[in-house]
Amino acid sequence: MSRRDATGLRVLVTGASGTFGRALCQELSEQGAHVVGLDLAPRADDPVEVLACDVTDDAAVPAAVAKAVELLGGLDVLVNNAGIGGPAPAELAPGDEVRRQLDINLLGTWRVTAACTEALVASRGRIVMVASRMAVMQLPLAAAYGASKRAMVAYADALRLELGTHVGVTCVYPSSVRSPIHDSTAAAGLSLEGMSAYEPLEGVVDTVLHAALSRRPRRDLPTTRRGAMEFFLARHLPALTDRIVSRTFSERVRSGAFAGADLAARAVARHREAAR
Template sequence: MSGLTGRRVLVTGASGTFGRQLCAAFTAAGARVVGVDRQAGTVDVEGQQGVPVLGCDLTDPTAVPATVAAAVQRLGGLDLLVNNAGVGGPAPAELAPDEVVRQQLEVNLLAAWRTTAAALPALEAARGRVVFVASRMALLPLPLAAAYGVSKRALVAYADALRHEVGTHVGVSVVYPSMVASPIHDSTAEAGLSLRGVSRPEPVEGVVAAILRAATARRAPRDVATTRRGRLELALARHAPALADRFVRRTVATRVAAGDLDAAPLAAGMLRRHRDSTG
């Protein structure tokens, strides 16, 4: 897949922040694109016909195979699947998992798993590729966001296992964005747990460019960082995890000392223990 002209592409989460720009970028590069999101519709593409979006709840095991089959039929095959759909939300590791946790595991992990499984016959026939949009938090977990980190780390583990099974016929890549301004962070911010000062924001265009690199490289890359800083952070997390932990703890301590988490009930336990240990 050295180019995208004429390639048949399926993008999940097509109506979201990444999804809209992915649909536009793939279309501009000459690909034929179909999207999937909770609501059917169209993604507008400047100067070109809009990208059709099929409506599907990707957490519904009975709905996904039929939706993927409809997309494959509409495209006449499938060369690339981009598992982009995802959700976030606050979830302290010390608290029992609730509906917020379940939803993140369902959307971020299981939905991508079942979508990929449904698409694999078409991808194998085309010697295609699948790209998973993970997160740097898959390797650099942050406190109070356990569900997101767990779901993304599990997604990476799934991609690694899949690569061993189908890698002779289907390329498997994982892209690791950092924080991008989007509605996925709204519920976390509303809970007083904003990532401000913890993760360095990056532009959505850089994430889209990284996904396109994964799609068009001569050989499907295993892991793709979205920035130079991202490459450094991924290397640090893999090869010096204790040092990475120290950086996270220092950042959290700075936020605690500044009172950034004082109004967040979900952070109460962590704040109490931090102050007990330093008081």
């Protein structure tokens, strides 16, 4: 499908100072778009102007979005990219880590989008949600991230129904990209290395560009051929994907990958018991 020319498009990107956000802002800017970013901690070397904004702050978000729209002179594309990961086994009661992920990944997206809808309706614009393969295929020990991204997709579905006469809404489903988002999980001894194939950053950027610039909005866009296959299986054969993920997780447990990780101790004990 052909793409629109990015020249002159007014784009707002959240999480703009992170690994993916910087790459996306750089590419859009080089293609002629006018880009402003939002980020909790803007960097001096960001490729575009990035406004400081905490997406968990109910008052700060509308103010930052209003300033961004003023700088851009309107808004054609919103890319909801801001997000965090972290260790969160589903069997443990939700604590600060779980609440933080839900507040940023889901509610932060909701806050920013709500502040942008008037401008996007006026321009008949586009919303791109950077979701995750985990929105459709959950991995163990990371329940908060998967739940927040699945809820983000549900929110996108509601937006599409409400705004679809004027605004296109696309969800993009990357797998794993090497970035600091995985650091806290690895530090807790819960690295899922080996359970998820890494993909190049450039492919994710290109897919988001396709979502933003396609002449007709696409509903869902996996970022690789493998991702497209996993997306299809997770949507249509969920029991099969559960078995595949469970088997891979068991192999990781038996290999000692989670040895010494307190948050995985119960899962490790159950697998040992089941293997007797």
